[in-house]
Amino acid sequence: MTAVLTFLFLFIQVSENIVVKDQWVRPGAKGMGTALYFTIENNGSEADTLYAVTSDISDKIMIHQTYSKGDMIGMKMVKEIVIEPGKAFKFEPGGYHVMVMKLKHDIKAGDETEFILHFKKAGEVSVTASVAKN
Amino acid sequence: MKSFLYSVLIISVLILFGCQSKFPLNKDLTKQSYKFFNQDSVEVTFPGFIKGKTAVMGFIYTNCPDICPMTTHNMIITDEKLTEEGINDVQFILLTFDPDRDTPSVLKKYAEVRGINFDNWTLLWGDKENTDKLLIRFDVMALPSDSSYSDDGELNYYMIHTDRISLIDKDGRLRKNYQGSKVNLDELLNDIKELGE
Numbered sequence: 131m132t133a134v135l136t137f138l139f140l141f142i143q144v145s146e147n148i149v150v151k152d153q154w155v156r157p158g159a160k161g162m163g164t165a166l167y168f169t170i171e172n173n174g175s176e177a178d179t180l181y182a183v184t185s186d187i188s189d190k191i192m193i194h195q196t197y198s199k200g201d202m203i204g205m206k207m208v209k210e211i212v213i214e215p216g217k218a219f220k221f222e223p224g225g226y227h228v229m230v231m232k233l234k235h236d237i238k239a240g241d242e243t244e245f246i247l248h249f250k251k252a253g254e255v256s257v258t259a260s261v262a263k264n
Numbered sequence: 265m266k267s268f269l270y271s272v273l274i275i276s277v278l279i280l281f282g283c284q285s286k287f288p289l290n291k292d293l294t295k296q297s298y299k300f301f302n303q304d305s306v307e308v309t310f311p312g313f314i315k316g317k318t319a320v321m322g323f324i325y326t327n328c329p330d331i332c333p334m335t336t337h338n339m340i341i342t343d344e345k346l347t348e349e350g351i352n353d354v355q356f357i358l359l360t361f362d363p364d365r366d367t368p369s370v371l372k373k374y375a376e377v378r379g380i381n382f383d384n385w386t387l388l389w390g391d392k393e394n395t396d397k398l399l400i401r402f403d404v405m406a407l408p409s410d411s412s413y414s415d416d417g418e419l420n421y422y423m424i425h426t427d428r429i430s431l432i433d434k435d436g437r438l439r440k441n442y443q444g445s446k447v448n449l450d451e452l453l454n455d456i457k458e459l460g461e
Contacts, residue, residue, distance in 0.1 A: 156333050159373035165329035190414070196330045203331050203445070204409050204424030224445060229329045231420075236377055263379075264337035 147174030148252040166228040172213040182248040190231040294436040300390040303372035319432040325362035335444030361406035
C-alpha cells in the first residue's frame, strides 16, 4: 500500500512538472486539417520529451515544424520535442505546430477541443484548446 | 512663368517616382485570360471578373495547417478593417496551387468554416495547366515535398511554396507583392486605399 501511494505521489509530482498553457487551435472543416499551438513549461529538474498528441477529433496528428528555404516555405514532421528543465517551449504560428489532419467534424471559432499530450516522463497531459478565429 | 513651369515639372516627377517606389510593379495581367472556377463551380475568367476593382489575391492550399491560414487570416482582417471604414468594393481572391485536392467544394468549406463572405471573396480552382500559367505570371512557386501513403492507400503530401499576397489595381495590373503570412497590415491597408483612389 505504501509502495502504491509512493508511486502515485511520485507520478503526480512528475506530472505537475509539466505545465501546458496558452493552447489554441485554428478553425477547420471536416476532412481537412488544422494546427494546434501551446506553450510547454518544464518546472522539473529533468528534461522531458513530448512524443505524441492524440485527440478524438482526428486519428492522424503529428508534430510539425514550418521552415523557410529562400522565399519558399514548407513544413516537415518532427519526431519529438525535448523540453529542458526550467525551460519553456513554444508551439506558435510560423514555427512548431501540431498538425491535426482529417478532422472528424468542423471546428469553428468559439468551440473547444480536447487533446492529450504524451510525454515520456510526465505521461499524459490533457488540455482543452479553444478554437480561435484565425 | 518659367519658374512656375519648372515647379510643376519637379512636382510631377516627384509624384511619378514616389508612386513608382511605393508600387514598384506594373505587370499587366490583362494580356492573357485564364479559365477558372469559383467555390460554387461557376466558371470565371481571370482577370476579367475583377475588372474595375482593386483586388487582394492570396495563394494557398487547404492541407496547409500553418502558413496558408495565416495568409487567409491576414486577408480576412484586411477585409474587416476596410469594411469598418466603409470600403466595400475590394475583391479578395484565394487561388489554390493544389488543384488535385482543393476542388471548388473543398475551397468552399475552407472559406465557410472561417466565416468568409462570398459577396467580395472568390476562391479559385483551375486545372493544372491554367493554375501553373497563372502562378508563373505572379512568380509564385509551389512544389510537392514530403509525401506518404496512408493505410487506406491515399497519397498525402505537403507543399513547399511562395508565401504570397498580391495587390492588383483596377486596371488588372499587378502592383505589389507581400509576404502573405507576415504582411504588415497597415501597409497593405494604406496601399489598397491609395490604389483605389
